Amino acid sequence: MPAPVILHGRITRLEPLAPHHIPGLIAAAAALEAGFTVVPHGEQEARTYVFQAEAAQLAGSALAFAIVTGADDCVVGATRFTRLDYWQGPLTWPLSAEPVTAAPGGAIPDAVEIGNTWLTPAARGGQVNLDAKLSLLTHAFDSWGVRRVTLRADARNLRSRAAIERLGAVSDGIRRAHSRGLDGAVRDTAFYSILNDEWPGVRGRILEQLAVRAMRRAPLIPALRALASSPIG
Template sequence: MPVPVTLHGRAVRLEPLAEHHVEALAAAAAEDRGSYAFTPVPSGIEATEQYVADALAAQAAGRAVPFATVRTADGRVVGSTRFCELDYWQGPVIWPPAPRGPLGSPLTAIPDAAEIGGTWLSARAQGTGINTEAKLLMLRHAFETWGVRRVSLRADARNVRSRAAIEGLGAVLEGVHRAHTRGLDGVVRGTAFYSVLDEEWPRVREQLRRRVGERRGTTRTRTLVPA
């Protein structure tokens, strides 16, 4: 699995998710849960403990790199995000194509493709620019440190605000998988899939840099982060 890393920005710091984040994560999730209709967010200490344990198990298996999202202004944990669906393309071609783990040591493996997901923010952190800068940090790490060929994102097709937020990052809509899975409400839902390719990264990077810079001179507006 890729080595856990801390990603530093001006407004946000993404640090490797750990058990010591449980209490702060539970507090962040409890502020106001009104925006979590389409987003899996733990509720309470016990659920948050399981949430962190599951994320760390996925990390140990080489399937994810989870982060705690920390606001730099006061050091407060305000949510979580992660790299997931890590895919490795080294070695002989396999058919039919399917995600696979690294051929070498999982401790030093570098993925060829990844997804950004599991993103949520506390109510007061939404609309502050933290999500935009966090995505800039993660995309930069994926494309410029790992050298991936693509980064994917997805959202419940009904989640208009999350889809707008993803599109605002500069990601391209690949399509909607109809009747793809069940949503948190138990209803069979479609899933909107987006991606950024390595050749698109310079354009997306400049767009995000402008948005982060412009955000420092604006007032707060509420927006829902991608699910």
């Protein structure tokens, strides 16, 4: 499993999910209704959410992050690397010419999925998701050197699918009756991917979208400051 790392974007900071993020998670999730992604509501759910994320990290199956705004240190959501795939056995980072004889703690994957992403409503539709995705994709492709990043969404979740498609990810199709959704219904799942040779084009596309949104200067930060100062209960 790759070692935890803090990822610094232009307006966000992705921090390995930890207990000190619990109050921020509670505040960020308070305005969210039940949907297609697991979101922790209340202190008990938030504690369980963080505990399970830490357990997944120790098991080598996921690396979860709190999404924090750089301007005011406000937790606005969460995301993670998951389903890490090792094709020819684990490699260590930095890369070494020496043969790998055991699975080290710093193993890096050949392919990975980005998912379990949610944002507080005040942070949607602007730069936050794009900036966070850029940080994750840059780390996956440029630091780890993965061959593929996968993204997926409940086929009914048109908002998430549109956001994935705006990144420039390629549709791999819909897997019918793929799993059970949070609402109990058997769901179809839309799969997307970005390959390493497609990454430069995707990066350029994301940077262009960030520039456009920066010029618009939507009133995002005041809304997030209000969130950060709201009482937690």
